[in-house]
Amino acid sequence: MDLVVNGVEHALDLDPRTTLLDALREHLHLTGAKKGCDHGQCGACTVLLDGRRVNSCLILAISQQGVPVTTVEGLGTEREPHPVQQGFLDHDGFQCGYCTPGQICSAVGMLDEVARGWPSAVTRDGDDGPLDDAEIRERMSGNLCRCGAYANIVPAIAQAAGR
Amino acid sequence: MTAVTERAVGAPLGRIEGPAKVTGAARYAAEYPVENLAHAWVIQSPVARGTLDGVVVDPTTEDKDLLAVLWHGNAPRLEESDDPELAVLQSARISYRGQALALVVARTPEAARRAAQVIRLEITEEPHDALLTADHPGLYTPEQVNPAFPAVTESGDVAGAFAAAPVTVDVTYRTPALHNNPMEPHATIAVWSGDDLVLYDSNQHPPGVAAAVGAVLGLPAERVHVITEHVGGGFGSKGTARPNAVLAALGARVVGRPVKLVLPRQALFSMVGYRTPTIQRIRLAAERDGTLTAIDHEAVEQTSRLYEFAEQTTVATRHMYAAPHRRTGHRLVRLDVPTPRWMRAPGEAPGMLGLECAMDELAERLGLDPIELRVRNEPRVEPESGVPFSSRHYLDCLREGAERFGWADRDPQPRRRREGAWWVGTGVAGATYPTMAQPSTARVRALPDGRYEVAVAATDIGTGARTILTQIAADELGVGVGRVHVRIGDSTLPMASVAGGSSGSASWGWAVTGACRALRESGSEEAVYDSTEEVQRQEKEGKHAYGAHFAEVRVDADTGEVRVSRLFGMYAVGRVLNPRTARSQFISGMTMGLGMALHEEGVLDPATGDWVNHDLAEYHVPAHADVESIEADWLDERDRAVNPMGSKGIGEIGIVGSPAAIVNAVWHATGVRVRDLPVRLDKLLPHLG
Numbered sequence: 001m002d003l004v005v006n007g008v009e010h011a012l013d014l015d016p017r018t019t020l021l022d023a024l025r026e027h028l029h030l031t032g033a034k035k036g037c038d039h040g041q042c043g044a045c046t047v048l049l050d051g052r053r054v055n056s057c058l059i060l061a062i063s064q065q066g067v068p069v070t071t072v073e074g075l076g077t078e079r080e081p082h083p084v085q086q087g088f089l090d091h092d093g094f095q096c097g098y099c100t101p102g103q104i105c106s107a108v109g110m111l112d113e114v115a116r117g118w119p120s121a122v123t124r125d126g127d128d129g130p131l132d133d134a135e136i137r138e139r140m141s142g143n144l145c146r147c148g149a150y151a152n153i154v155p156a157i158a159q160a161a162g163r
Numbered sequence: 164m165t166a167v168t169e170r171a172v173g174a175p176l177g178r179i180e181g182p183a184k185v186t187g188a189a190r191y192a193a194e195y196p197v198e199n200l201a202h203a204w205v206i207q208s209p210v211a212r213g214t215l216d217g218v219v220v221d222p223t224t225e226d227k228d229l230l231a232v233l234w235h236g237n238a239p240r241l242e243e244s245d246d247p248e249l250a251v252l253q254s255a256r257i258s259y260r261g262q263a264l265a266l267v268v269a270r271t272p273e274a275a276r277r278a279a280q281v282i283r284l285e286i287t288e289e290p291h292d293a294l295l296t297a298d299h300p301g302l303y304t305p306e307q308v309n310p311a312f313p314a315v316t317e318s319g320d321v322a323g324a325f326a327a328a329p330v331t332v333d334v335t336y337r338t339p340a341l342h343n344n345p346m347e348p349h350a351t352i353a354v355w356s357g358d359d360l361v362l363y364d365s366n367q368h369p370p371g372v373a374a375a376v377g378a379v380l381g382l383p384a385e386r387v388h389v390i391t392e393h394v395g396g397g398f399g400s401k402g403t404a405r406p407n408a409v410l411a412a413l414g415a416r417v418v419g420r421p422v423k424l425v426l427p428r429q430a431l432f433s434m435v436g437y438r439t440p441t442i443q444r445i446r447l448a449a450e451r452d453g454t455l456t457a458i459d460h461e462a463v464e465q466t467s468r469l470y471e472f473a474e475q476t477t478v479a480t481r482h483m484y485a486a487p488h489r490r491t492g493h494r495l496v497r498l499d500v501p502t503p504r505w506m507r508a509p510g511e512a513p514g515m516l517g518l519e520c521a522m523d524e525l526a527e528r529l530g531l532d533p534i535e536l537r538v539r540n541e542p543r544v545e546p547e548s549g550v551p552f553s554s555r556h557y558l559d560c561l562r563e564g565a566e567r568f569g570w571a572d573r574d575p576q577p578r579r580r581r582e583g584a585w586w587v588g589t590g591v592a593g594a595t596y597p598t599m600a601q602p603s604t605a606r607v608r609a610l611p612d613g614r615y616e617v618a619v620a621a622t623d624i625g626t627g628a629r630t631i632l633t634q635i636a637a638d639e640l641g642v643g644v645g646r647v648h649v650r651i652g653d654s655t656l657p658m659a660s661v662a663g664g665s666s667g668s669a670s671w672g673w674a675v676t677g678a679c680r681a682l683r684e685s686g687s688e689e690a691v692y693d694s695t696e697e698v699q700r701q702e703k704e705g706k707h708a709y710g711a712h713f714a715e716v717r718v719d720a721d722t723g724e725v726r727v728s729r730l731f732g733m734y735a736v737g738r739v740l741n742p743r744t745a746r747s748q749f750i751s752g753m754t755m756g757l758g759m760a761l762h763e764e765g766v767l768d769p770a771t772g773d774w775v776n777h778d779l780a781e782y783h784v785p786a787h788a789d790v791e792s793i794e795a796d797w798l799d800e801r802d803r804a805v806n807p808m809g810s811k812g813i814g815e816i817g818i819v820g821s822p823a824a825i826v827n828a829v830w831h832a833t834g835v836r837v838r839d840l841p842v843r844l845d846k847l848l849p850h851l852g
Contacts, residue, residue, distance in 0.1 A: 017273040026272065031194035032187020034395070036346045037428040041779040044346055072187035085185040089177060092747050096625030097184030098346040098395025104185060137787040144779060146346045146396050147625050148754025150790040152747060 002065045005030060006074030016062050020054075021045045023061035024071060032072035032101040036144070043143035046102035046109070047071045053109025055142075072101035075108060084108050087156035095147035103143045107157045110139045114161075131161050171634035171644050172808070175743035179629045179649070180393065189393045192365040193350040193425045200352070201230055203414045203424040204275040205407075206265040207433065210288045211499040211772025212468075214255040215264050217285035224281040228274035230418045232282060234265040238413060241379045247469045248502055249379050251406045252413065257286070258469040259501045260293075260772040261433025263406050268414045268422055291499035294769035295465045297335070297442045301496040302463065308475040308493050309509055316481055316547055319488030324457035328448030332525045336445065336517040337839045340765030340774075341438040342431065343506045344784055345624075347395020349435050350425040353411035361388045364408050366401040368661035369654035370620045375404040376412060389654035394624040394662075398755075399505030400435045401624070402663045407434075432777035436504025437765060439464040439474050443517035448488075453531045453539045455486035460518060462493050467502040471495070474503065475510030479595055479819075480518050482705060485542035499772055505663065507755060508815035511596055512822075516759075516840065519592035519823035524836065532575060533591050533827070534561045545705035553704040553804035556735035557593060560711040563798060564733030565591070568713040578834040585717040585726075586851075588832025592823035594710035594732070596816040598669070600806050601660035602695035605674035607636065607681075609688045614646045617678070620656040621671040625751075626814055627744030628667050634741060635672045635808060639679030657691060665708075665812025668740060669805065673698065676807045704804055708811040710734035712753070712824035718832045720851055723844030727757055727791060727825055734797040737811035745813055749795035752817020757793075758785040759818065760825035761841050 003010045005028060012027055021038075024030045024047070033056055036044030040055040047056045048070040056069075076082035084107045087093065094100040114131055122138045136154050145153065183189040208215075218234045238252035251263050264284060269275035292301075305314045325331060352363040360382065366372045369389040377387040394401065407424050415422040426434060441462050448457035462476035477491040506512070526533040541558055544551050565571065573589055574580070580587040605619040617636045623629040629649050637644045650656060651671075660670045677692030715729040730753050739745045762783040766775040776782045795817070802809050822840065830836050835850045 015271055015273045017277075022272060025194070029196050030187070031190065034191075034347070035193075035425065036348070037779050039428065039778060039780070041428075042346065072185075076186060078182040078186050078188065081182070081185060088185045089181050092178070092743050094181075094184055094625075095627075095747055095751060096346065096394060096396040097180070097189055098191065100184050101187045137790070141786040141788040144346065144784055144786060146344055146398070146755075146784055147747075148751040148785065148790070148793075149747060150754060150785070150787050151750050151793045153787070 001062050003061060003069065004066060005069045006071060014061060018061045019057055020059040020061045020064055021056040024056065030071050030073055034098050034102060036099065043106055044099050044102040046106040046143060048105055048109050051112060053106050072104055075104065083160040084157065087160040090159060091152045091156040093153040093156035094149050099143060099145045103145065103153060106140060106143045107160065111161055130163050171637040172740050176630055176634055176644060176741055178627060178744065179633055191347055191393050191395050192363045193352065193423060195352055195363045197352055197354060197421045199420045201268050201270060201418055201420050201422045202272040202275045203411060203422050204267045204279040205263050205410060205424065205426065205430060206267065206279050206282060207430060208257045208260055208262040208264050210257060210286055211260040211291035211293055213257045213286050213288040215257060215284060215286055216255065218265050219283040219285065221281060221283065226269060226274040226278050228270035229278050230270060231268040232265060233413060233417060239416060242381045244379045246375065246403065248406055249375060249404060249409050251409050259433065259467055259499055261501055263410060263434060266410050266414050268418050291772050293498050293500050293767055293772040295440055295496065295498065297463050299496045302494045305471060305473040305493060305495050308473040308478065312475050312478050314473065315492040317490040318547065321457050321459055321488045321490045324488035325446065325448045328456050329451050330449045330528055332447040332521055332528060334445055334521050334524055334838060336443045336520055338441045338513040338516055339840055340440045340767060341506055341759060341763050342765050342782055343398040343400035343437065344431060345396030345398055345400060348426045348428055348431055349401065349405050349407045351408045351411035352421060352423045353415040354421040355415050358382065359386050360412055361390065362408055362412065363390050365394050366391055366404065367394065367397045367622055367624055367663055368402060369622060369652060370658050371661060372404040372408055373654040376408050379409055380412060390652065391622050392652040394622055397624045398507045399509065399663060402505050402661050405435045428779060429777045432765065432774040433501040436502060438506035439503035441476050441513045443476060445517045445521040447521055447525050449525060449529065453529050453536045455484055455540045457488040458484065458486045459490045464493065464495050465498050465500055465503065466495050467500055468497050470502045472503050476514040479511045479514050481547045482545045483518060483593065483595060484540040485546050489546065500767060508596060508818050511819040515594065515820045516823045519820050520826050523590065523827040534565055537561060537593060550703055550705050553706045554800055554802040555709060556798055556800055557709040559798055560709055560733045560735050564711040564713055564731060567733065568731045570713065577831050584719055584721060586720055586832040587717050588828045589713065589715045590824045590827030590831055592712050592820040592827060594712055594816050594820035596665055596708045596812060596819055598706035598708055598805050598811040599664050599666040600669040600673055600698050601666055602698045603659045603670045603674040604657035604691060604693040605671065605678040606657045606689065606691045607678040614648055615640055616648050616650060617675055618650040618656045619671050619674055620654055620659040621651040621667060622662045623651060624662050626662065626667060626748060627741055628662065628671065630744060631668050631740045632671055632675050635675050636679050639676050640683065665814040668810055669812060672808050673806050702804060706805055708734065708736040708816050710816050710820065712821040714824040714828040716825060716828040716832055718829060718847060723847035723851055725761055725829060725842055729792045730757060730821065732795040732817060732821065734795065734816060735800045736797055736813050737800050737802045737805055738809040739797055740808060740810050746795050748813045749817045750793045752815060753793050753795065753821045754785050754790055756818040756821030757789065757825065759840065760822035764841050
């Protein structure tokens with residue numbers, strides 16, 4: 001099967017049962033996407049699929065041939081981090097770091113959803129001001145952090161959002 | 164060496180591994196590229212008690228990629244271990260539901276998982292008992308509680324004091340089973356070369372894992388090399404070797420190639436430990452002015468058939484408040500349940516829930532402010548042992564915290580403040596955690612490029628240890644942090660203690676300090692320092708960190724939904740080595756405390772012995788939307804007695820007392836005392852009408 005990850009095409013011969021997450025981790029050795037629950041319950045495996053955030057543990061790799069996949073490795077580098085990555089560094093938005101790539105990919109996807117005007121469960125009619133903390137918390141609730149860095153992740157994302 | 168005036172310790176240095184973590188470059192146990200790797204899947208017991216009589220691999224479903232199925236009928240024999248949980252695949256006896264009964268090894272993860280689904284276990288099931296009750300006939304008093312405290316203490320005339328007291332409180336608080344649930348599941352890659360074993364393993368103590376795995380395999384610890392560069396959280400559940408490390412090693416031995424075993428999330432609920440549920444009876448006797456005359460705190464807990472773990476639930480009560488007559492105790496029952504183990508602040512976390520909620524109830528009974536009640540019962544020395552405190556600024560935490568939080572204008576009556584649909588209330592509770600240090604060894608080398616390599620077999624499970632050790636070394640060597648390279652996470656480095664008991668920075672920092680001083684004094688290229696003697700020579704003093712937690716909650720009058728709108732912690736923890744990572748540690752513990760108060764509950768079905776809610780959808784850990792304002796700050800405390808840095812442990816104190824502050828705030832908001840955690844809305848709703 002053909003997977004396009006971070007702009008690079010890969011031809012892989014995989015068991016059709018292989019999830020996108022396992023394809024990334026076990027076969028392409030892109031281990032930034034993490035396996036926390038393998039059931040779509042924790043968000044650690046979040047990657048961007050054609051720009052939209054998804055739980056890669058719930059997706060079969062074979063179903064996404066040719067679709068551009070972006071992982072945390074494709075967002076920025078240690079020298080030139082993505083603004084969301086920089087926000088996490090500036091606000092100590094992580095401790096153990098295991099949920100972090102998923103949080104970061106999720107935040108990138110989430111900010112794009114906001115830019116498109118997609119509402120969340122806490123959006124009220126006529127809300128068009130800057131992204132507030134309640135919106136960030138609601139929209140990021142699919143990404144669990146057991147270290148409890150939430151109070152730092154929210155300002156990290158707010159900074160990246162230009163707030 | 165030139166002295167630099169700017170001290171690294173005390174500065175908010177960013178995490179050394181931060182850039183690697185945010186870009187996905189940091190490698191965790193299951194992420195090492197290993198040639199010819201095979202994949203394992205563990206088969207867990209579907210019954211709570213019985214025997215495994217056979218394992219049947221149906222040839223019609225056998226996968227071409229299947230390499231081996233190991234169980235007690237064919238697995239290599241292991242040596243005896245102090246930890247029966249590591250004697251995997253050795254016996255027909257099934258001690259709990261979820262116990263590892265077989266290991267499937269295959270060429271691919273998909274094939275391993277599929278094979279595990281179709282393999283048939285032949286089991287003789289036996290009647291089981293998995294229900295903890297306060298009057299269980301099997302209750303007994305253990306010889307000691309974790310790690311080595313007496314199970315029972317008693318002084319004075321408790322019965323007489325209660326009979327004579329004008330005011331008493333007699334309440335029972337219950338805490339449920341709680342699951343550590345680090346985001347990174349327990350994982351091991353085992354690679355043999357001859358009789359040498361390399362384990363890439365997720366744990367909190369590489370030398371301990373090397374020794375424990377070596378012992379069961381009949382290998383000296385130095386033949387087992389444990390690599391633990393980054394750890395995706397542990398919270399106690401990775402404090403010692405867990406079955407995954409031994410299973411992976413056995414699998415790799417049998418198939419003759421490296422094996423990776425990552426436990427599925429569901430398996431973490433039964434295979435790696437959890438916090439026991441507790442049933443705590445707390446009795447307080449007081450004079451009318453609030454002076455305590457007696458404290459009696461007894462906890463009922465469970466452990467497994469396989470291993471006795473006795474959580475030290477009432478130990479904090481031994482030194483928290485003054486009272487002439489006092490008793491604390493623990494009783495355990497062995498059930499057909501998974502083995503409970505360490506979870507963040509074992510003992511203090513559940514015990515201070517009981518004590519601090521009971522103190523709130525006493526304050527209500529006396530018509531006294533809960534902070535003033537605590538002020539009136541401040542001990543001058545440790546009440547049971549009589550030894551002085553090395554430093555104790557508990558009341559300062561309460562007073563300063565009250566000032567910052569805005570406690571002064573609080574109406575002491577409950578159910579008075581209504582804001583729209585919400586009942587609003589505030590609560591306070593104390594926090595304490597023992598200040599410990601354990602022997603460790605560190606090595607420092609002057610490198611040819613002018614940098615220094617500091618090596619100690621510590622781990623950074625998210626605490627900031629790598630960063631803090633860099634700061635400590637930089638100051639001791641008199642150089643900037645950029646010239647210090649800290650190596651940790653490898654069992655072949657100089658021996659370090661466990662990343663547990665909030666003792667990492669103290670223990671490893673002590674050794675690093677010693678090594679750096681030795682290097683400076685000797686002027687040599689390399690120095691090694693073993694802190695054992697100095698640590699063991701410590702004065703016998705009451706060494707504890709203290710804090711005060713304040714919570715503001717809102718309870719929806721129609722639905723009973725509880726929101727924590729503010730949670731504030733004020734701490735006295737000695738010298739704070741890095742305010743940035745320290746603050747994260749505090750809010751981390753408080754966030755887990757919020758989960759303990761409102762969300763987390765491991766539900767064990769007594770009919771099956773199974774955790775009903777064994778995943779992250781049904782076992783609710785706090786999510787982004789649950790956490791509103793959480794803040795922490797600390798007093799400037801100096802304590803030279805504890806260790807060379809003057810620091811106290813901070814990784815666990817945030818979960819101690821914060822649940823009680825929330826529960827007390829729920830009472831203040833609604834007038835409802837919930838004595839059975841978590842505070843679910845169904846426990847409030849009947850009383851809100």
